[in-house]
Structure formats: structure tokens, C-alpha cells
Amino acid sequence: MSGHLVIQTLNKSFGGIQAVQDCTFEVEAGSITALIGPNGAGKTTAFNLISGVLKADSGRVLFDGKEIHRLRPHQITHQGISRTFQISRNLEDMTVLENMVVQAPVRGWHDLFRHGIPPHERQRAMELLDFVGLARLANEETRNLSYGQKKLLDFAAALMAEPRLIMLDEPAGGVNPALLEEIISYIRKLNQQGITFLIVEHNMDLVMSISKKVVVMAYGQVLAEGDPERIQRNPAVLEAYLGEGQR
Ligand SMILES: Nc1ncnc2c1ncn2[C@@H]1O[C@H](COP(=O)(O)OP(=O)(O)OP(=O)(O)O)[C@@H](O)[C@H]1O
Ligand SMILES: [Mg+2]
Known part of the structure; x- marks a missing residue:
């Protein structure tokens, strides 16, 4: 099984805004991992850094043991990582x-x-x-x-x-419940064929039903990670969402 992604102390700021700060987490090969967090937490910026759309200020990204953070987007695609964009x-x-x-x-x-x-x-x-x-x-x-x-x-x-790894930025954003079910079934089918997924999503039904691990970002940092049940009961996670107003 391949598709193991390692994100190590990634940093990115836009002027005075530290959009991603010492962001560190792993996506296990063959897994479905969700990246969640309130609006503005830095999820899309993290995706842009991993896929090479943006260059990190510092930090490393490894894919199946190979450093990819200096590569250009098409080279990263060539390594086996595809992504979708939050805005089509x-x-x-x-x-x-x-x-x-x-x-x-x-x-x-x-x-x-x-x-x-x-x-x-x-x-x-x-x-x-x-x-x-x-x-x-x-x-x-x-x-x-x-x-x-x-x-x-x-x-x-x-x-x-x-791709061996697919990164989806809000695949369920604005879609109706029937289509949501369809999308979930496609993700499951592809995952069964061995494709690894990293999914940014606000829809907690999707996140909790399909992910093996959930990584929570807030203010550019990883606040918590773990299996879906544990994340749902984590007080720091609840507070991060309530502080921002849940979507
Ligand atoms: N190109 C940019 N220039 C300036 N600031 C940016 C840029 N991209 C993102 N930001 C800022 O970085 C922070 C993180 O934004 P990002 O889009 O990564 O959040 P997000 O977690 O994807 O949010 P959402 O759930 O709303 O999509 C925000 O404060 C945002 O305004
Ligand atoms: Mg986003």
C-alpha cells in the first residue's frame, strides 16, 4: 500500500497573518483522513502547500518517503497526488x-x-x-x-x-443529501481500491462516517488528532468551533 503523506512543521504567513503554523500530521497509506477546523483555520492553505500551489516559508512534506515540498504542482501530481479546489x-x-x-x-x-x-x-x-x-x-x-x-x-x-493520494477540499460543500451519499460511496469504492484520501470538509456526517482519523486545525495549528469518536468528545475541539460559530 502506498500514499503515505508526512507534513512536518509547515509554516506559511500572508503579511501579518500566520495562516499555517508549525503544522504537523501524517496521513497513513490507504486511509481516509479528514482535516477539519473552523473557517479560516488554514486548511485550504495547508492543501495549497502540500500540492505545491503555494511555497511554504518553512517545513517539509514527504510522500512515500520522498521530499516533495520543493516540487512544482505538476511534478507533485506526477508523484501521485491529485486535488480538487474548494472553488471549482x-x-x-x-x-x-x-x-x-x-x-x-x-x-x-x-x-x-x-x-x-x-x-x-x-x-x-x-x-x-x-x-x-x-x-x-x-x-x-x-x-x-x-x-x-x-x-x-x-x-x-x-x-x-x-493518483495514489487524493486531496478533496470540501467535496460536499453545497451539495444535497442524495449527492452527498453518492460522493461518500465513490470515496469508499476508490479507497477500497487502495487510494488514500485527505479530505477537508465541514459536513460532520461525512467526516465522522468515513474517516479513520480526524485532524483538527485552528488558527493555523493542529489542535487535536485522533479517531472520529474521540475527536467529537474533545473539549478543545468543541470550544474551537463554538468560539467561531459552527457552520
Ligand atoms: N492568498 C492569501 N492572501 C492573504 N491571506 C490569505 C490567503 N489565503 C488565505 N489567507 C488567510 O489565511 C487564513 C487561512 O485561510 P484558509 O483559506 O487556509 O482557511 P480554511 O481553513 O480553508 O477556511 P474555510 O473553512 O473557510 O475554507 C485566513 O485568515 C485567510 O484569510
Ligand atoms: Mg478552505
Whole structure:
């Protein structure tokens, strides 16, 4: 089993705001780990540091024993880490299928100059769209999808690079209960195939039902970590949420 992620004393500040402070935790290979915390706790910033979208001021990130914190985002994807964004980054003018294919990893310079979609990528994209129930919308312009369908497209697109670890930033944000159940079942199925998950999420039903470990951030720091039952009973965690007003 691979997909072991180690985050060691990561720091990132924006001007005077210490968004992530000495952040340290591990994601066990093959696990589903949730990263929770009140709004502004630093969860998305931590994701941006791990995925290389932002450079840390200090600290290290290791993936399967290899340092990845100096790598660029596409190199980190190449190592086997995919992510989704809290705010969808789908290109609205492109079709659903095209949005899938642009997420496929660039494997060589010739990929940059090609025309059309290579058959193997089309096939993989169609399989993944089928997995999330969007295959019939493959040629639809992405702007015509519902909010929930766009969430599913984000999810499917993150699978194009054949990741060993997937980081999801609020996969259930704004989705209805039926779709939430669907998303949970996809995460479970992929996890059973060996894919490791790190999930930022405010929906406690999702967090508590699927995660093996919960890491709680507040004010940029890791406040607590442990199994879901223990985290739910942790007074410091409750206080962190109540202090900020629960969402
Ligand atoms: N690019 C940026 N420039 C300046 N400040 C930033 C930037 N990104 C994040 N911040 C600040 O860093 C802190 C952490 O933000 P972050 O988005 O990581 O929180 P979060 O835990 O993901 O919150 P939410 O649950 O609302 O998504 C906040 O105070 C935020 O305003
Ligand atoms: Mg966020």
C-alpha cells in the first residue's frame, strides 16, 4: 500500500497573518483522513502547500518517503497526488470531456503540441465520467452543468492522473443529501481500491462516517488528532468551533 503523506512543521504567513503554523500530521497509506477546523483555520492553505500551489516559508512534506515540498504542482501530481479546489476550477467554455482531458498528466514535450484527444485518454475520461454518472454529459458545455454535477466533474477529473493520494477540499460543500451519499460511496469504492484520501470538509456526517482519523486545525495549528469518536468528545475541539460559530 502506498500514499503515505508526512507534513512536518509547515509554516506559511500572508503579511501579518500566520495562516499555517508549525503544522504537523501524517496521513497513513490507504486511509481516509479528514482535516477539519473552523473557517479560516488554514486548511485550504495547508492543501495549497502540500500540492505545491503555494511555497511554504518553512517545513517539509514527504510522500512515500520522498521530499516533495520543493516540487512544482505538476511534478507533485506526477508523484501521485491529485486535488480538487474548494472553488471549482473547471473551464466553463470547454466540454465536460475536455475538462477531464486537460487534467491528464503531461508526460512529454510532444503532449504539448498534439491535436485532439488521444484515444487512451478519451477512454479513461469516459470510464471515470461513467463512474460518477456523467458519461451522457461528456459533450455538454461545462457551463450548462448543475452545481452538483460540477462537483462530480471536479472529483472525476482529479482521478485522471491516476493518483495514489487524493486531496478533496470540501467535496460536499453545497451539495444535497442524495449527492452527498453518492460522493461518500465513490470515496469508499476508490479507497477500497487502495487510494488514500485527505479530505477537508465541514459536513460532520461525512467526516465522522468515513474517516479513520480526524485532524483538527485552528488558527493555523493542529489542535487535536485522533479517531472520529474521540475527536467529537474533545473539549478543545468543541470550544474551537463554538468560539467561531459552527457552520
Ligand atoms: N492568498 C492569501 N492572501 C492573504 N491571506 C490569505 C490567503 N489565503 C488565505 N489567507 C488567510 O489565511 C487564513 C487561512 O485561510 P484558509 O483559506 O487556509 O482557511 P480554511 O481553513 O480553508 O477556511 P474555510 O473553512 O473557510 O475554507 C485566513 O485568515 C485567510 O484569510
Ligand atoms: Mg478552505
